[in-house]
Amino acid sequence: MPDKVIVISLDAMGGDHGPSVVVPAAVQRLEASGGRLKLILHGDRQAIETHLSGKRVPEGAVEIRHTDLVVAMDEKPAQALRRGKGSSLWNAIESVKSGQADAIVSAGNTGALMAISKLQLRMAVPDLERPAIVAAWPTVKGHTAVLDVGANVSSDAHQLIEFAIMGAAFHRAVLGSKNPSIGLLNVGSEDAKGHEEVREAHTLLRERDFGLNYFGFVEGTDIGKGTVDVIVTDGFTGNVALKTAEGTARFISGLMKDALMSSPLSRLGALLAAPALKKMRRRIDPSSINGGPLLGLNGIVVKSHGGADVRGFTNAIRVAEDLVSSGFANEIARNLERMSSIMSSPAAPVESRES
CATH class of the missing domain: 3.40.718.10 (Isopropylmalate Dehydrogenase)
Structure with missing residues (x-):
């Protein structure tokens, strides 16, 4: 058994493809992690469960946190800050702020990801x-x-x-x-x-x-x-x-x-x-x-390409794992x-x- 389970928070609704890419990538990464990984998927429960259907997932390795709200890919950062609370992106970042997750991965709106991450996590140095x-x-x-x-x-x-x-x-x-x-x-x-x-x-x-x-x-x-x-x-x-x-x-x-x-x-x-x-x-x-980390934040945030395929998003999750382990x-x-x-x-x- 691993000494420490790494918990990664995923914005399941972000990017061009949303759950159709994020969920299969999550399953692939769990299979390769050898029991050292837990994933929290934020987004529409029904959509996430649809893409999880028929896939073998270790018990307790996936937690779904439902929300109907999504930050659009073309939404301006200022709008995302005003209207994004409770969205899959906001909640995914918030789980890192609260200490429930070690890192967050999103393929969503880059400007919104940066703005909300900076608001919630703050900068590592004032x-x-x-x-x-x-x-x-x-x-x-x-x-x-x-x-x-x-x-x-x-x-x-x-x-x-x-x-x-x-x-x-x-x-x-x-x-x-x-x-x-x-x-x-x-x-x-x-x-x-x-x-x-x-x-x-x-x-x-x-x-x-x-x-x-x-x-x-x-x-x-x-x-x-x-x-x-x-x-x-x-x-x-x-x-x-x-x-x-x-x-x-x-x-x-x-x-x-x-x-x-x-x-x-x-x-x-x-x-x-x-x-x-x-x-x-x-x-x-x-x-x-x-999988590009946002460096300088008081927390680990990894940006995936918006159009990433399953292999690409799987790699972004792996990058987040590596960063958590590296200190x-x-x-x-x-x-x-x-x-x-x-x-x-x-x-x-x-x-x-x-x-």
Whole structure:
């Protein structure tokens, strides 16, 4: 028997597919967890039970908490804050606030998820302005943590440094690196390139001792190369980059499938190369990296893609489990408190630090 059962709260009504994806994903994850997982599903009881029908679920592993209210995918964050109380999303987050669950996973409205999570859970450090969504991006060297990928449309220099600290803590705690390297995403590697906010963040990261392994500016081509362990950018740029990569991956997969099925000879070649092709497909499949934590909150919140399939949402639940087990939230809180202290003190002259 496991020492501790991890409890994950699921917004069963969120996303493009709702219970038709969330429930089968929950069942799959329970099967793989070996009895160490319990799930609380928030949403329409009848719809949830319909999708649970006929599936084998360990006794006591699933609890359904009914609500008729749902936050729409196109609802503005301010509206969700006013009208969202009692919804599946609100209740799922509230179970983390009350200590009944260790984490929450939702494929629902990103803005509403961020706003309600911030309202209920608060930020891990009082001076922290906003959470950020991080994605574990597959590269030739393993995985690079990219943030923000959608929580903040724009970010100033101070927020970009917060993202760097949170991304480093995430990579260290979840992806296993000891001293993750950090790069700022820019349109070039020269100091004069980029807008004012990214240049200011670059200067501060070089000149202040945040205890980070700062590499410097990186470009879009460096993401897939794995040039650095953590890539920092604003949510607008990060989200566009992420969705472009996902679309490209699906486009390439489609082209390969068409090419390999185009003739008897190519189909024979595909059969011979099947193990290698399956391995490559798993590496580039967006579902394999689905599940982006909102870093900086006083609680674990994982955002799944709204259009995620069963495999993708299953992976998002697994990410939440890993985060609960890792204790990364304490690491982030300590580092952000250190940052606040550094930013509130005068900068030391470069000469005195080199002497």
